[in-house]
Amino acid sequence: MxxxxxxxxxxxxxxxxxxxxxxxxxxxxxxxxxxxxxxxxxxxxxxxxxxxxxxxxxxxxxxxxxxxxxxxxxxxxxxxxxxxxxxxxxxxxxxxxxxxxLTETTADLTFALLMATARRLIEAADYVKNGQWKEWGPYLLAGKDIHHQTIGIFGMGRIGAAVAKRAKGFDMDVIYHNRSRNEKAEKELGARYVGFDELLETADYVVSLLPLTEETRGLFGRAAFKKMKKDAIFINAGRGAVVDEDALYEALVQGEIAAAGLDVFQREPIGKDHPLLKLKQVVALPHIGSASxxxxxxxxxxxxxxxxxxxxxxxxxxxxxxxxx
Structure with a gap:
């Protein structure tokens, strides 16, 4: 044969x-x-x-x-x-x-991206490398706390549950939205199921781990970002096309949300002239979620x-x- x-x-x-x-x-x-x-x-x-x-x-x-x-x-x-x-x-x-x-490795990256965005790590590293660090200041590159904040995870599958486990180590309150309830995450991690709007309105960190379907395409658009807290941080480590990138840019520029950490984009590789890359409050990675x-x-x-x-x-x-x- x-x-x-x-x-x-x-x-x-x-x-x-x-x-x-x-x-x-x-x-x-x-x-x-x-x-x-x-x-x-x-x-x-x-x-x-x-x-x-x-x-x-x-x-x-x-x-x-x-x-x-x-x-x-x-x-x-x-x-x-x-x-x-x-x-x-x-x-x-x-x-x-x-x-x-790839579950645990992708969860590591997702939480690392959240931390880097919240604590302005990339911006701070560039500040040192560019010779801008001349003096210490009380609010120099001050970021947002992670501990005891509320993380809202949309997409509580294997990776979402692994991210929630990491969040519990930081004493975060975990809320989530999903097509169906994840009773195991609720029982073992204390995650609380909420509607999409409540997640947007309540979470200090909104984390998208969604697959791309016709239902999720462009789900994070102008209406979604307007419902989020003004100091909220948006993290996307799922699929790029679930986000309307024009709406995200507008929300960041208008101060409707504070920052975004993105490992995925509508079109990859993202062009160096993309408007999102011009914003200091955006941490952008080249789709390396499982890259160990x-x-x-x-x-x-x-x-x-x-x-x-x-x-x-x-x-x-x-x-x-x-x-x-």
Missing amino acids: AKPTVFVTRRLPNALLQPLKDAVHLHMWEEELEPVPRETLLEAAAAADGLLTMLSDRIDRALIERAPRLKVVANLAVGFDNIDLAACEERGVIVCNTPDV VATRTKMIELCRENLLNVLVRGQSPLTPVTASR
């Missing part, structure tokens, strides 16, 4: 892919920081039985319909809004993601094992988002 063919859309460590290379015909885009061009991806997918993709790769209906052999897409992310799930279901293509292995060496290694290994299970071992994938017909 002929070996299946797998295409990897970004350069990954050979040592991690070796078990896959031993079992399949593996082809890989050899750039780490440059996405595979669309035409190259379409051509490779047309001859592939499996794809190992990044969140930045658009796996849409047009690609699926040009890939008659495709059986499985292993996405190197917990999210999968880059993939047309309906088209995959129709064609019997299994979609897999990488949940669980250990976690990225586990994510790659999970993608590899999902591909091997489906294409070689005749087994079910470890972390399917969709199942084949």
Whole structure:
């Protein structure tokens, strides 16, 4: 029986892919920081039985319909809004993601981003590096307390619960909003379920960990920011497109909220001339929520094992988002 063919859309460590290379015909885009061009991806997918993709790769209906052999897409992310799930279901293509292995690392980054924004750490570090620190002052770069404040988490899944656990270590009050109640978080962490409006109006820190869906797209717009406290800080470590960035910029400039910490954006990479990057009260990161060496290694290994299970071992994938017909 002929070996299946797998295409990897970004350069990954050979040592991690070796078990896959031993079992399949593996082809890989050899750039780490440059996405595979669309035409190259379409051509490779047309001859592939499996794809190992990044969140930045658009796996849409047009690609699926040009890939008659495709059986499985292993996405190197917990999210999968880059993939047309309906088209995959129709064609019997299994979609897999990488949940669980990145939960704690992403929660670390989310809380670090909250702390950096609240205590103005990036601004303070630049102040020293730029030679501006001449004297001490009582309110020099004074920020906002974190301890004993209220954190409002929208998206109380695995990562949200892990963020809430960290917040409890700072004696924060935890409120949350979600499509459904998270009774485990309520029982173990003392998190309190509230409506969306109450979360916006009550929280000192509003943290979005939402997936991108038609319901969440642009959810944080002008109306949402106007309901927040004037000294509130907004953190987004979920998906960029849940935020209307023009509305966020306006809210920050008008003083409707105090600051924002952002790891994700509507369009990535964000351009250096984007208005949000001109504001000192914005901490912007290049989508590094799960970017620790250990976690990225586990994510790659999970993608590899999902591909091997489906294409070689005749087994079910470890972390399917969709199942084949």
